Amino acid sequence: MKTFNPDAMGEKLLRRFAGGTSRRGILSRLGLALVAAPAFPLLPVSRASAAKPDRSPEAKTTFARNAQSTDDTKCTYWRYCAIDGSLCSCCGGGLNRCPPGAEHSPVSWVGTCINPDDGRAYLIAYRDCCGKAYCNKCDCDGTDRETQLYVPQLNNDVIWCFGTTSMEYHCSTAVLVGTA
Amino acid sequence: MNSRARLAAAAALLGLLSFGTLRAGEPDNHSPEIPAAVRGMMADPELAQSDFVEQCAGCHGVRGSTVPAHLPEIKDRVGWFMCTPESRAYLLRLPNVAHSRLTDNAQLADLMNYVVFVLGGKSAPAGTKPFTAEEVAHERQFALTSGSLQAERLRLANEAIRKCRAPASLRLQYLGSPQ
Numbered sequence: 152m153k154t155f156n157p158d159a160m161g162e163k164l165l166r167r168f169a170g171g172t173s174r175r176g177i178l179s180r181l182g183l184a185l186v187a188a189p190a191f192p193l194l195p196v197s198r199a200s201a202a203k204p205d206r207s208p209e210a211k212t213t214f215a216r217n218a219q220s221t222d223d224t225k226c227t228y229w230r231y232c233a234i235d236g237s238l239c240s241c242c243g244g245g246l247n248r249c250p251p252g253a254e255h256s257p258v259s260w261v262g263t264c265i266n267p268d269d270g271r272a273y274l275i276a277y278r279d280c281c282g283k284a285y286c287n288k289c290d291c292d293g294t295d296r297e298t299q300l301y302v303p304q305l306n307n308d309v310i311w312c313f314g315t316t317s318m319e320y321h322c323s324t325a326v327l328v329g330t331a
Numbered sequence: 332m333n334s335r336a337r338l339a340a341a342a343a344l345l346g347l348l349s350f351g352t353l354r355a356g357e358p359d360n361h362s363p364e365i366p367a368a369v370r371g372m373m374a375d376p377e378l379a380q381s382d383f384v385e386q387c388a389g390c391h392g393v394r395g396s397t398v399p400a401h402l403p404e405i406k407d408r409v410g411w412f413m414c415t416p417e418s419r420a421y422l423l424r425l426p427n428v429a430h431s432r433l434t435d436n437a438q439l440a441d442l443m444n445y446v447v448f449v450l451g452g453k454s455a456p457a458g459t460k461p462f463t464a465e466e467v468a469h470e471r472q473f474a475l476t477s478g479s480l481q482a483e484r485l486r487l488a489n490e491a492i493r494k495c496r497a498p499a500s501l502r503l504q505y506l507g508s509p510q
Contacts, residue, residue, distance in 0.1 A: 247360070257397035261389040274384050276360070276393075304389055304427075314400025326360050328393050329384040 212295050215265045226291035230275050230325035233262030233293045235307035237322040239280055241289035246325055249280035253321040256281055257314045260304055263296055263331050272331035281312035283321040362393050369448040372461040374437060379445035382438065386431060387446070395450035396505070403484065404505035410447050410455030411488075414495035418487040420470045422447070423462065429474030436471070437464035456495050 218229035223240045230246065231238070243250035259278040266273055298305040312318040362384060365376045373379045384393055391397060395405030412418045422443060423429060433439045440462040447455055447462070475483065491497040500506050 256400075257392065258390045258400045258402070261385055263385065274381065276389060314397060328360050328388060329362060329381050331381060331385065 211265060214293055214295050215267075218265070218267050220266060220268050224289060226289070226293070228325075229264055229266050230273075230327070231291050231293050232264035232295040233260075233275070233297050233307055234277055234323050234325055235292045235294075235297075236279070236290065236320065237286040238289040238291060239286075239322040239324045242280075242286035242322045244280060244322065244324065247327075249324065250283070250286070250322065252283055253280035254282045254315045254317070255324075256311050259311050259326075260307065260309065261328065262293075262307075273327055274329040274331055276326045276328045277307065277311070278324045278326055279311045280321045280324060281315040282317040282319055285320060286322040359392075359394055363449060365445075365449050369444075372444045372448050373441040375441060376445065376449075378438070379441040380449075382433060382442045383445050383450075386433065386442070387427075395446070398505045399508075401504060401508070405446060405450045407452040408454050408501060410451035410453070410459070411491045411495060411497035411501055413447060413455045413459045414491040414497065415487075418491060420473075421475070421483065421487055423467055423470035424473050424475045425480070426474055426476065429471040431471075436468040439471075440464050440467045443467070454497075 212232070214227075214232045215229075217227055218232065219225070219227050220229050222228060223230070223246050224238060226234075226238075239248065239250060239253075240246060244253070249255050256279045259276040262275050262277060263272050264275050265271065292307075294307065296305065297307045300306050300308060303309055310318065310320045312320055362380050365380065370376050390400070390402055391405050395407075395409070398404060409422070412422050428439070428443065431439055431442075433442065444461045447459075485502060488497070488501040492499055492501060
């Protein structure tokens with residue numbers, strides 16, 4: 152009668168393992184890993200993080216380096232990086248609000264400004280308030296990302312009073328419409 | 332919940348409420364929610380949305396409508412132009428699409444799928460396939476440069492009305508528009 156024999160069992164197990172594996176196999180696998188490793192930074196995850204826009208102080212525009220986030224009646228307020236005209240905040244309106252008697256234009260152009268508080272870029276719509284004489288207070292002209300007049304959708308000299316009852320320009324608002 | 336957290340919650344609620352009343356009478360400044368059913372049509376729905384706001388929303392509005400400005404309204408209507416291969420190509424051949432500052436065709440395809448399937452609501456005919464990068468790359472070579480865009484739009488709108496039962500108002504820039 153056969154008794155329990157751990158020695159024979161161990162031997163059998165080891166022999167089966169040795170028969171099914173190759174000692175040189177580990178070399179080929181190690182070699183494969185060494186060759187494959189440099190290919191991983193090409194995968195999309197790594198590329199996506201590398202493509203993030205550079206918002207270090209050196210990469211910022213002069214406007215963004217000097218921008219503040221406390222006083223929206225000054226040209227240096229961060230959302231005004233591409234505004235051209237009177238600030239509605241100085242004319243009886245606000246950042247998002249037209250002064251009484253003036254009408255919001257439904258169309259505008261959209262600029263990209265960096266908020267100094269979190270260093271992130273936001274999309275700002277410069278909606279004009281129309282239908283009243285020019286306010287002519289707090290005249291500002293930020294030009295970040297602005298282009299020539301032949302690309303009108305990125306030009307801040309255009310008076311954006313379209314779709315309003317009057318095309319007379321009064322002042323400009325700076326409405327936050329999204330993150331860049 | 333401690334008293335500070337409760338105070339913060341109350342302040343947030345108050346802010347939200349007063350924000351709502353302040354916004355009355357102003358244009359809608361908020362992008363629409365992207366429905367879960369159409370997220371799969373874009374590789375990066377959030378990027379498509381911010382690209383739209385940056386490149387297109389100034390004139391077309393963050394929700395695709397700036398009525399009464401004299402512009403073709405996108406909201407709940409643009410999808411009808413997916414009716415025929417020709418009108419589908421027209422959307423990609425429009426000058427500001429074909430000559431877009433977005434040079435990456437896959438990124439532009441995402442933007443246009445956002446326009447058609449998110450802003451266009453349910454206007455795209457059932458079973459419409461989303462735009463692909465290859466399709467965008469091909470069609471943007473044939474940007475509409477000469478001829479009347481309004482006449483071309485009208486011709487394709489009439490076709491969508493005939494073939495896909497689009498509403499007759501598709502001929503107009505927007506409902507109630509003088510032209």
